Amino acid sequence: MLAAGAGLLLTTGAWLAGQWLDRGPPSWSSDERRLMESLWIASLPPLPPDPTNAVADDPAAAAFGHALFFDPRASANGAIACATCHQPQRRFTDGLPRGVAIGRSARNTPSIVGAAYSPWYYWDGRRDSLWSQALSPLEDPNEHGSDRHTLYELVRDDPAYRRAYEPLFGPLPASTDAAAVDRVFANVGKAIAAYERRLLPGPSRFDAYVDHLSRGGDPRRQDHLDASELRGLRLFLGPARCTECHNGPLLTNHEFHNTGLLPPPGALPDRGRFDGLDAVRRDPFNCLGAFSDDPSRRCDELTFVRDGVELIGATRTPSLRNLGATMPFQSKGQFATLAEVLRHYNDAPAALIGHNEAKPLSLSSRELRDLEAFLSALDAPIAADPALLAAPRGYDQAPASGAPSTPSSRAAASRSPSVSTPRPGRRDGTATRIRMPSDSARSCSSCSNCSSGDGALATRRRKTPQR
């Protein structure tokens, strides 16, 4: 009897000790491993070609686009560049709920990092290429507030731009009729896209962990993820249902989903993809339009796209590789912290319009904390040449005075190390952590505010709470 009692006590003790020691997952199932490998940056395929943009992978176009991206002259008040809202040091976002430029944008500024992999752009997918996307903000009265004629004149009158433009796209048309100006406008977008295509995510701590596992490493003997993050990873792969939408190596399915978000004060519920699809079909710069460089006009995404009322209120799944620097979150910056985002998905409330595709998760507050901890391990530095993360050299002091900007001839660009296409996610997992541009990048994107002499705007931006 005594022996039986002691045996029971020992067994219970051993089990309890086992529970206590078992801080990480004891092992991963083969399904979990497969899923982890599918999310691994090393599974990222090579950058897909963009046949609609003949200069997409041309280094000279990237150098030209790089200059345009940081050029505030392409705006109504000479103070707004792409980099005003897409700030390199914030993973090409602005830290605001909704973008602020000439006016206030309707939605949150998304990151550009890894965007070249997406078939759709904007939260509502109202553009279908990186280059057609780049055109819209230039003419949006709340953003750059400029127009295609001004862009045409900028390229025509800036000798450096003209020298960059003509070898890529042919002689600048002398006529300023609508068709000629539209063509130049589209080409400006194609150069900006060539630059943006080079902004790709590097490996995160999660990737280092998967790399460790792939080499047969012990799931627990590693220093990439701590116990809470490992518990969060298990939830992420399973009960939290995150990978239903945040899947693949960029942690997005590039699709549109209604997740029942509330509109911010003063705004109607976001109609999202329902209207975005209508807009992209009507966009003259879309894949099927006259400005595509693909003679086959083979546009699978646009041709086979599905419409219907289930798109009401649906917005695009964002990548989770930039969370560390891109708060506030969601399409209208509804949530300041990841904890709020996770609470929202845990509750999955009924949507105001359409219906919420997410289902309540019933996770405990500890589980939500673990999940949040894991998300921080997904944060990945940008795997691009640091030179691309600041205004081109020799350019940042000049623009407001109208002096010629960066020399962008094909020869100069091809010598530059800044235009080589990086290959993220090498299988050996040793891709280096890129040092984030600190001072240089900050001065360059703030220069796009202050160089114009529009002190009021620059001051307003600085005072905006950076939540």
Place this chain on the structure above:
Amino acid sequence: MAVLPLLLAAQPALAHGGVVAEDDLCVINIGYLKAHFKMFVPARSGHREYCEDIPLRGETVFVMEYLHDGLSAAPIDFRIVRNTTGKGNFARLSDIDALPDLDAVTVSRHPSAVAPGVYTALHEFDDDGEYIGIVVAQAGDKRYTAVFPFTVGDTGAGVWPWLLAAIVILQLNFWYWTRRRRRPHAAAGVLAALLLAGAHAPATAEEYSAAGDRFRVTATPSLQPLTINRMHAWDLVLTDDNGEPVSGARIDVAGGMPAHDHGLPTQPQVTGLEAPGHYRIEGLRFHMPGEWELVLTITAGPASERLVLSLVL
């Protein structure tokens, strides 16, 4: 029992004019055009949905989700007026028409606009009180109007008798509708069972097949191994129950994830190929891991059958 039709006939007036709670769904009747009607005060009560009265004052979102396609193309005009008719929740269109100056009591006017799919409007109420919403939809050359009285904020004890009456009506309504709907439910169940009985789809690594009573289909994805988030095509071989290839069939593709209650993210298209019985489905993409179904509705001559290919990604 004889009283039931009478109550139902009287019910629209009791239940706030054009807005009625039907079978758990708040419905606005604009002539014969129906929409799911709801109101929200997001800043104060988040996702809480109101149907007939709003207990809180504040910025209110009005939503009409169309239950009738006709509304997607109809210009809709929405106006909110103070309820000065003296009729309270009994106010009707004739009472509105009798008002001497509609503009004088209008607190919010949303000019006529076409809103495909869903109509939304925003108004911030500064005062508690009784209001009337007026929705006018122009369908073709006809105008349809819905008038719905509602209250904003704390309305005191005056509403209780009406609330009680509404509950009784709702309960009767509920009985009425559940009784009416029982039969079609059973029929749908039998139909679904019949449809599903014929098809089964054993999945192998590279090839998917399904066989029914009339047709047999073997499908090979162009993407090997099959992965999520990539646009690709599938090649199909269609044969009849004797194994003879079937050309010239019409094949409609649908499908989705049954567990998530959603369809395919794309609208695939099928073309017949030259080889007998060969077809190609273009424009397929699966955007989530998990169990998917590809539902092929095959029509060749008089024969028609629905085959389901199941796959796990």
